[in-house]
Amino acid sequence: SGEELSSWIASAKASLGSRVAVMGHFYQRDEVVQYADFVGDSFQLARAARELPDAEAIVFCGVHFMAETADILTGPSQAVILPNLAAGCSMADMADIDSVEECWAELEARFGTSPDESGRVPVTPVTYMNSSAALKAFCGEHGGIVCTSSNASTVLEWAFERGQRVLFFPDQHLGRNTAKAMGVPLSTMPLWNPAKAGGGLSGEALDASRVILWNGFCSVHKRFTVSQISAARAAHPGVRVIVHPECPMEVVDAADSAGSTDYIVKAIAAAPAGSVFAIGTEINLVQRLAADYPQHEIFCLDSVVCPCSTMYRIHPAYLAWVLEELVAGRVVNQISVPSRVAAGARVALERMLAARP
Ligand code: 13P
Numbered sequence: 001s002g003e004e005l006s007s008w009i010a011s012a013k014a015s016l017g018s019r020v021a022v023m024g025h026f027y028q029r030d031e032v033v034q035y036a037d038f039v040g041d042s043f044q045l046a047r048a049a050r051e052l053p054d055a056e057a058i059v060f061c062g063v064h065f066m067a068e069t070a071d072i073l074t075g076p077s078q079a080v081i082l083p084n085l086a087a088g089c090s091m092a093d094m095a096d097i098d099s100v101e102e103c104w105a106e107l108e109a110r111f112g113t114s115p116d117e118s119g120r121v122p123v124t125p126v127t128y129m130n131s132s133a134a135l136k137a138f139c140g141e142h143g144g145i146v147c148t149s150s151n152a153s154t155v156l157e158w159a160f161e162r163g164q165r166v167l168f169f170p171d172q173h174l175g176r177n178t179a180k181a182m183g184v185p186l187s188t189m190p191l192w193n194p195a196k197a198g199g200g201l202s203g204e205a206l207d208a209s210r211v212i213l214w215n216g217f218c219s220v221h222k223r224f225t226v227s228q229i230s231a232a233r234a235a236h237p238g239v240r241v242i243v244h245p246e247c248p249m250e251v252v253d254a255a256d257s258a259g260s261t262d263y264i265v266k267a268i269a270a271a272p273a274g275s276v277f278a279i280g281t282e283i284n285l286v287q288r289l290a291a292d293y294p295q296h297e298i299f300c301l302d303s304v305v306c307p308c309s310t311m312y313r314i315h316p317a318y319l320a321w322v323l324e325e326l327v328a329g330r331v332v333n334q335i336s337v338p339s340r341v342a343a344g345a346r347v348a349l350e351r352m353l354a355a356r357p
Pocket residue numbers: 040041042043130148149150218246260261262
């Protein structure tokens with residue numbers, strides 16, 4: 001039962017003390033978040049994991065790429081545990097290393113590898129945090145960098161200083177929305193389709209490109225629509241519409257603002273009492289915000305509940321199981337990135353952590 005699970009988790013945590021840290025992403029269900037020692041977005045959790053030298057085990061209640069990132073950023077004696085190994089991310093799966101390497105080979109064949117007169121390289125790879133460790137390593141090894149939704153414009157600025165154009169994967173929407181807000185023309189952001197020869201792009205489109213976008217998306221955020229925003233505005237005059245930048249461009253353009261999960265949390269916390277918010281992001285976060293800020297009216301733009309199905313795979317029973325195994329001296333469901341991949345990925349992640357203003 002729920003009560004039994006609660007007392008198992010609480011007593012396991014009490015006996016493990018500071019030897020274990022439980023991380024919870026904002027999109028986790030409340031039944032899991034209540035046990036988290038750290039709650040945050042993917043950037044905050046990556047940074048927090050790096051600053052826990054005393055924890056022998058980090059139990060990551062989130063998805064696979066987040067646990068990989070924590071493993072890369074923590075010490076070799078620290079075990080990172082993903083309570084359910086089936087908690088992946090469909091967006092991360094949309095860019096695999098073989099397809100990215102094929103794309104890269106074509107870009108190198110077209111643009112070469114030598115810098116121009118001002119020292120700028122032809123292409124800089126940028127991967128969203130929501131990607132496999134292999135892709136982060138690819139970026140580390142090819143002069144590239146990682147970004148999250150909370151630092152994407154800082155990272156793109158870094159990449160534009162370094163080179164003539166960016167290859168951005170896997171999320172086309174975060175790439176397009178961020179570059180557009182920085183003034184990059186849409187006509188210079190072709191979409192690379194890995195299922196087609198040459199990405200389905202003409203040589204002219206590639207020559208004119210500033211940001212080559214990968215054809216990936218988040219199945220949760222792509223569901224939000226402009227008509228949901230119009231309906232919210234009609235029903236609630238004065239509503240503030242805030243959406244995540246993984247939403248399609250038309251939705252971001254129709255919203256009042258767009259930002260990472262942490263941005264959304266801070267915007268709500270700073271608003272005067274009695275504000276009305278329509279939010280375009282994962283439902284567990286929206287419902288928690290509505291409960292935490294009863295002085296506002298907060299609702300999800302999509303009235304059909306849309307949880308992230310893979311985040312939801314972390315059930316408290318899995319958390320209880322991995323903690324009890326730790327109490328018994330056993331590590332289960334460990335995520336270990338091979339050391340060669342980890343070394344390359346760490347380079348790209350450290351560039352990101354250093355690029356943040
Ligand atoms: P952030 O935590 O960076 O906002 O990312 C949202 C997301 O989709 C996580 O999977």
